[in-house]
Amino acid sequence: MIKNIIFDFGDIFINLDKEATYKELAKLGVTNISEDMIVTYHKYEMGLISTDEFVNFYKTKFPQLSRESLVNAWNAILLDFPKRRLAFLKELAGSNKYRLFLLSNTNDLHISWIQNNWGTELYNEFKSCFEQFYLSHEINFRKPNANIYEFVLSENNLKASETIFVDDLKENTEAAKELGMQVWNLIPGKEDVVDLLKRKEFLV
Template sequence: MIKNIIFDFGDIFINLDKEGTYKAMAKLGVTEISNEMVEIYHQYEKGFISSDEFIDFYKQKFPAIDSKDLVDAWNAVLLDFPERRLKFLKELSNSKKYNLFLLSNTNDLHISWIQENWGMDLYSEFKNCFSKFYLSHEINFRKPDLDIYQFVLTENNLVAKETLFVDDLKVNTDAAKTLGINVWNLIPGEEDVVELFTKKHI
């Protein structure tokens, strides 16, 4: 029996344009993503470097690009938050049938944009639906590394077989599955989190 549900954030609740940042950076003249840039991104997502250090890295590599344009390009991945998903989440939370968790690979610039774009009232309303709200840059882990899933299980005394993990990336759900966690690899554009029960994922 499922007692706990761990949700991803991007393309589960908030819609994403996964190519948005690449397209925006290309318009600024950055057309190739180096291994160093990927590593800095992962370090930032784990909270090992600050937003200022992250921006400075790009400013040193591309001094002609304005800092605000860099931040805007970085946040171009973020889109809208459909009202139906908040309604579904609030009803699920209010039912008290499951322990709800959020587990997201994200960073300070993205969360700051969301807080400003949504407004703090909506952001708090969303966050308060969860027992725990885990953002990778705050806990120094990122998916699909196994230690992030083990961290959530251990900290909350969760039994893997009683837990469902919902994420749009197969690499993330595959990793969780190796620990015995039940998974739903949700396909954006074909499935929606509001179909959790109608599609018999629980």
């Protein structure tokens, strides 16, 4: 039985709702999504380019669209984003079935991105859903060369067999498997972590 869920920071925060994205683009008449548009979209998700840079890119692809309409479209996506995440996490946290943990395997890029787009109040509300929030570089500073996943398990007295790790990177999930954890491996661009509740292994 699953009692603990460790989420990768990026999959909770950065995988924006693809359906909402395409819905907003469709409203503007954008129906054919090209590869370079997808690449730019992912860069925007990861906080690597600003809204202005993103809008400028789409303006060159679709000059008939006004700058205002593009800005409004992306603002609509960003506003819808936290509602889905918070509703999902609050349902999990409020069920009292699981202990929830958040692990960042990267740096502070995701944190600054989400704080800038959500604001402090929503960000703090989000963080409150988790029993503990870890940054991998802080773990490495406290315990050099430590296995991050093993550290989280041991510090919280978690049994690996009762713990699931949610991520989209093979090397991370393989490391979790080696410790005896179960994994939920997301398919980037196709699956959304919000769909987690629909999977039969969580309906216990």
